Amino acid sequence: MGELVERVDDQDRVIRPVERGEAVRNRWLYRMAMVLVRDQSGHYLVHQRPKDSSRFPGEYSWLVAGAVAVGESYEAAASRELMEEFGVESPVRPLFKFLCQGELSPYWFAVHEVIVEDRRVAANLSEIAWHGWLTEGELVQAMDEWDFVSDSRDAFARYRALASQGE
Template sequence: MSELVEHVDEHDRVLGVVDREEAVREHWLHRIAVTICRDREGRILVLRRARTLSRFPGHYDVLVGGAVDVGESYEEAAVRELAEELGVRVRVRFLFKFLCREGISPIWFGVHEAVVPEVLVPDSGEIDWLDWLTVSELLEVVDQWSFVPGGREALRRYLRSGFGSGAGEVGAG
């Protein structure tokens, strides 16, 4: 089944609509909406991607997300992906976006933050394992475990920017 995405330029301006697999294969820029999930105590959700996934199977990540659909905003995509992958409907807060050239294809990451319930219903087709880690616990493992490169970069930007220092800022929706 074809997944259509917007092919964008170096300034995140839409150039056209393409198949996502073609965008990856041709290294065309497209958009991914991701969310760093925290609990009320400020711990960060860490997950291991399912081994059946085509992109980074079995890798760890702190991002929940996926491709932004044609005509969809980063925020709309982030909310949709949280519902699909974790079974939760919560508000997200857009934090920043950056052009990520690490990984299988260059992409624009729209990074969000959300406070989510500790009890989640992960999609087993997407997620093999998840747990909550403190920032210090996460920093101990982020370079030891096999993390998705873009997720590692997004986490570092998130922590450097001082985001996430106020747990509970983003409420449930």
């Protein structure tokens, strides 16, 4: 049996547990948790997926992401993914959530944030081919020049719009 997720409706209410592969094949809504990682000086952690990855091979992202398991909260899933992919144990802060149409299938996309005290991370090499820290300006430029996962581009545009509202 594959990874179990909760199939949800367009209001993010649980319908029933399903295999993630089944949700993707049928384009059923489920939940994804993301976390953006910044250091105290405002640099963003960016990474590249391995070229042999089953999803988005060789593409870049500024978000650590994963599916929300059955019975798991968005925040718990974001924290778990952060630990699994970069070895960082830290509480996350919710930022925003939106219904993402997604390249592979639609899902609820919850974005969280964590600010780390230093840049020491332990990248899981089975999920991360490269990682580095970029200033906001460098990240904006990278979004224009690098092959980013489309969903992370969408979240970046929403994040910047949200940040500009707070100015």
